[in-house]
Amino acid sequence: MFDNLRRYAATYAVAIGGILMTCLSSWNVRQELQTSHLKEFQWAAGDRIQAVRSVVDQGLDALLEIRGLFYAAQGIDEQEFLVFTDSILKRRPYIHSLLWAPLLHSPQQALPGSAPGTPPASSATANADDLAIAGPQRVPVLLAAARSEPAAAQGVDLNTTPELAALLQRARESGNIAVSGRIDLVRPGRETVRVIYAALPVYAPGHSRHPGALPFARKQADPLGFVVGVYDIEELVHVAINLLEPRGVEVLVRDDSAGGDAQFLHFYASRLEPRAAVKASGLMPAYDEDQPSMVVGIPVGDRSWSIICVATHTFRSAEAFTEAHWSVLVGGFLFTALLAFYLVRSRRELENRIQLTLTIYEREELFRQLAETVDVVFWATNADVTRLEYIGPAFRQLAGREAMLDSLDGAAPSLLLDVFEADARRTLVEAIGQLQAEGGRFTVVLPVLRGERDLRWLRVCGFPVREAGSPLSRIVGFLEDITEHKLAEDALRDSEAKLRTLFNHSPDLIFTVDGEARILLTNRPLPYPVGGAGEKRSELILPPEVREGYLQKLQQVFASGRIEHFQYNSSDATWWEIRMVPISSATVATTVMAAMVVITDITENRKLQWQAIRSARLASLGVLSAGIAHEINNPNHAILANAPLLARIWQDALPILNEYEQEQGSFLLAGLSFEQARQTISRGMRDIGENAKRIQKIVDNLKHLGKQDRGHMNELADIGKILPAVVTLLDTRIRKHTDAFTLDLPAALPTVRGNVQQLEQVFINVIVNALESLPDRSRSVKVSARADHAGNRVIIQVEDQGKGIAEEVMAQIGEPFFTTKAESGGTGLGLSISSSIVEKHGGILRFEANHNPGTTVSIDLPVSTEE
Known part of the structure; x- marks a missing residue:
């Protein structure tokens, strides 16, 4: 009806005039827009x-x-059956197998040798009562033809499968073709195929059952057997639809005679949307539910199938140009209708063009805003890189070439390449060539020098663009200024390198451990194996006696999150400190993920501590010596005061005693004769005075040595007085080591400006070292001082005949803590401090080996220029 209305609508419009024609044309266009798609789909x-x-x-x-x-031939053997069915299989590729299965009424009945020509004697007259007596019937496969492998091998009883038994029963009852529901045909080692079985009973001549016979009618003749066809459902639908032009229609085939999920037979997805899939329930996909559809039922044997067609979103409509043949048939009467259709079609195309133009304009405007707003430079060239098709406006800021960008159409690619120097340009050309050859994208980072000092870094990316039928249609890409990122990345890399260098060159051994004390990271190769393969135990680095304490401290670090440390000494007299610092998680500060262990050699620090303690003790000894000197001075002053008095008393009493000896003769004093007593007392009085003065001199030197040194360097030091005082102070030690000590001083020496106490310390250290180097008391030590020829410097020399100094020791003799007397308590600081003091006085401390065994130490000091 709608077709008739459309066909005569133009005639009515022309007859009633222009106004009605316009209205009808408008209505026709509207109806065309609404129904054209549906018609085409139908x-x-x-x-x-x-x-x-x-x-x-x-x-x-x-x-x-x-x-x-079978009816035409009296008997057909297997070869004839295969020849006949081969042509059928070739013409119908969706037929999987063709079978002939005779009906046997007893298990003992043998298979016939060929297809039926005449019915078996028992089969022709058998009725239902006879079948009931005979027992279960068999329907074994006698002949089978298939493309590759038949659905059932020869001899297989089809009546043993419930689905096929029901199918054969329906075919016997109806006398016509019976079709099964969907059956999954399992093929070992191959994909399972969904098939349907169709069975057609074959009766003996003259016993053919009438199709209209009632199912319950008895005394009917049984068929000789069944012709069974196995049909591949997917291939059947594919053969039916594949030859049609793809139009965007999806086809769902369902079996209405089945129930539940068994209704679904096959879903044929549109070739324009091959990824569509049907639901598990056999319904169409959800996105097709609102699309036009058509449902038609068709009979398939004794079953009813539904074929559901649904238009996809990509349904290809032939549109209204297919109506042109109707216009040719009706001739001139329908010319106006054809003209109206043409106008409608033109208007539709015009609207499409306008919409396309607006879309293109909007996209171009969006792209223009994007290209002019962002700092990224977009570019495009043809596939051969012979023409620059586009380059973004931001290129002006990058290249500074406004004149060259005024006429961009057909510009040469050199406009883009000339921005870079020769090496960078060569790299970019190679990357583009590789893209042309292999088709992959590329990304390179290239330097650009703007001016003499402005170095920028650009990231250049290129992408291939392909169209249908062309391997490469053009190359597009972009340039991005990544100078800030590059500088930050270089700074970060440099910082990481410095940190790694600092970490690797640290004098300490640094490593991180987990909660099981396994080493995770270390700043240097470990000196020896610390465990088996793949396991590094940190406690094996330490001496055995320290390991247990180390593990306990490490457990405390992981448990409490606090820093722990302890010290230990090794067998080579070195001291080490272990610091364990917890490393917490960035998200959970209370969770200790690992610990950093730092092992530091603190031997020098320990020696400095010992030296500080020793210096403190020496300072205390100096204070104590000053106190002792004060206590000694009191009785010594009494001795000095009374010794001269006693000497004068003895001198006054001596004439009396002499006179008494003359008168009385010899007598005894303290058990001694008067002559012996006179000599002993005179000598004793003289020794008491001299020793008291010696005690006073020693005490004065001790007091001077114990006096606090405030570090003043402006004192006038008389070397001629300092050296005798030092010798007097070391008198006991001199007499202990040698019998040949000589002090050689001139009558007068120029003064030296500096610190008297520090110079005394230098002379004491040098003389003590000379005395301790003597192997026996027969060797000598000579201390001398003199002014040089110019009179500008005073040279003090200490010569000994000791063991001498070896060359390897001579090279390290002034270094702190270097000593050859460690076993006797030497600290290695004496000569180092002495050298420092001499340098502060502007002098030089030198060591020279003598020709005979021994060493000469020279102290060269500048003379004071002030009177």
């Missing part, structure tokens, strides 16, 4: 439904052809 869906129905009928007709062959 035609396409009808073609597909008809194609499926035709193919199904042709497939079932194959069974009739085989039955006709």
Whole structure:
């Protein structure tokens, strides 16, 4: 009806005039827009439904052809059956197998040797009562033809499968073709195929059952057997629809005679949308539910199938140009209608062009805003890189070439390449060449020098663009200024390198451990193995006696999150400190993920501590010596005061005693004769005075040595007085080591400006070292002082005949803590401090080996220029 209205609408419009024609044309256009898509779909869906129905009928007709062959020939052997069915299989590729299965009434009945020509004697007259007595019937496969492997091998009883038994029973009852529901045909080692079985009973001549016979009628003749066809559902639908033009129609085939999920037979996705898939329930995909659809039921044997066609979103409509043949048939009467259709079509195309133009304009405007707003430079060239098709406006800021950008159409690619120097340009050309050869994208970072000092870094990316039928149509890409990122990345890399260098060159051994004390990271190769393969135990670095304490401290670090440390000394007299610092998680500060262990050699620090303690003790000794000197001075002053008095008393009493000896003769004093007592007392009085003065001199030197040194360097030091005082102070030690000590001083020496106490310390250290180097008391030590020829410097020399100094020791003799007397308590600081003091006085401390065993130490000091 709608077609008739459309056909005569233009005639009515022309007859009633221009106004009605306009209204009818408008209505026609509206109706065309609403129904054209549906009409086209209905035609396409009808073609597909008809194609499926035709193919199904042709497939079932194959069974009739085989039955006709049986009726035409009295007997057919297997070869004839295969020759006949081969042509059927070639013409109908969706037929999987064709079978002939005779009906046997007892298990003992043997298979016939060929297809039926005449019925078996028992089969022709058998009735239902006889079958009930005979027992279960068999339907074994006698002849089978298939493309590769038949659905059932020869001898397989089809009646043992419930689905096939029901199918054969329906075929016997109806006398016509019976079709099964969907059956999954399992093929070992191959994909499972969804098939349907169709069975056609074959009766003996003259016993053919009438199709209209009632199912419950008895005394009917049984068939000789069944022609069974196995049909691949997917291939059947594919053969039916594949020859049709792709129009964007999806086809769902369902079995209405089945129930539940068994209704679903096959879903044929549109070739324009091959990824579509049907639901598990056999319904169409959700995105197709609102699309036009057509449902048609077709009979398939004794079953009813539904064919559902749904238009996809990509349904290809032939539009209204297919109406042109109707206009030719009606001639001039429909000319106006054809003209109106043309106008509608033109208007539709115009609207499409306008919409396309607006879309293109909006996209171009969006791209222009994007290209002019961002700092990224977009570019595009043809596939051969002979023409620069586009380059973004931001290129002006990058290259500073405004004049060259005024006429961009057809510009040479050199406009882009000339921004870079020769090496960078060569790298970019190679990257583009590799893209042309391999088709992959590329990303390179290249330097650009703007001016003499402005160095920028650009990231250049290129991408291939391909169109249908062309391997490469153009190359597009962008340039991005990544100077800030590059500088930050270089700074970060440099910082990491410095940190790694600092970490690796640290004098300490640094490593991180986990909670099990396994080493995770270390700043240097470990000196010896610390565990088996793949396991590094940190406690094995330490001496055995320290390991248990180390592990306990490490457990405390992981438990409390606090820093722990302890010290230990090794067998080579070195001291070490271990510091364990917890490393917490960045998200959970209370969770200790690992610990950093730092092992530091603190031997020098320990020696400095010992030296500080020793210096403190020496300072205390100095204070104590000053106190002792004060206590000694009191009785010594009494001795000095009374010794001269006693000497004068003895001198006054001596004439009396002499006179008494003359008168009385010799007498005894303290058990001594007067002559012996006179000599002893005179000598004793003299020794008491001299020793008291010596005690006073020693005490004065001790007091001077114990006096606090405030570090003043402006004192006038008389070397001629300092050296005798030092010798007097060291008198006991001198007499202990040698019998040949000599102090050689001139009558007068120029003064030296500096610190008297520090110079005394230097002379004491040098003389003590000379005395301790003597192997026996027969060797000598000579201390001398003199002014040089110019009179500008005073040279003090200490010469000994000791063991001498070896060359390797001479090279390290002034270094702190270097000593050859460690076993006797030497600290190695004496000569180092002495050298420092001499340098502060502007002098030089030198060591020279003598020709004979021994060493000469020279102290060269500048003379004070002030009177």
